Amino acid sequence: MPEWLNPKLAYEGLLDFFAQGGVVLVPIMIVAFMLWAFIMERLSYYMFAHKPLENRLKAEWDARSDKRSWRSRAIRDDLVSQVKMHTDKNVGIVQALVAVAPLLGLLGTVTGMIKVFDVMALSGSSSARLMAGGVFQATIPTMAGMVVALSGLYFSTWLPKRSLRETAKFADVLEIGE
DSSP, X not given: OOGGGOHHHHXXXXXXXXXXXOTTHHXXXXXXXXXXXXXXXXXXXXIIIHHHHHHHHHHHHHTOSOOSSHHHHHHHHXXXXXXXXXXXXXXXXXXXXXXXXXXXXXXXXHHHHHHHHHHXXXXXXXXXXXXXXXXXXXXXXXXXXXXXXXXXXXXHXXXXXXXXXXXXXXXXXXOOOO
């Protein structure tokens, strides 16, 4: 087995990464897992649940004999709203998590820089060697927060567009009698 596939080495590397980056990496990791869980939920909805929902609601509309009255138009609006509600689900959470990840990285930067100033205050000098550890620890959470945000950025824009497109397509499918 290749060395990079060894789970023990991967676990030790992860522990080293967390030790070097500080405690802020734990919330960043949690945000990353949540972000991708919600993205996968939305993708699985579109792959498996969206078409059956559309088909069921379209069949409900097609079963109506009256499609011209005010009441039938209100029912049509309700059916379109149901599709919109299902397609919009968790999209705001994905967008919020993409926005929160860099802020957590910034928090890690601030905590790392506080450690730099602590070292400077305790040692009484501004030695570059003493400051290097804190600066290094400050850059890792920044990088991690940006990587998490960038990994979800495409989906934070694609999911709302997909929701609008699917809702509009469904609204076009429901014929209104003249």
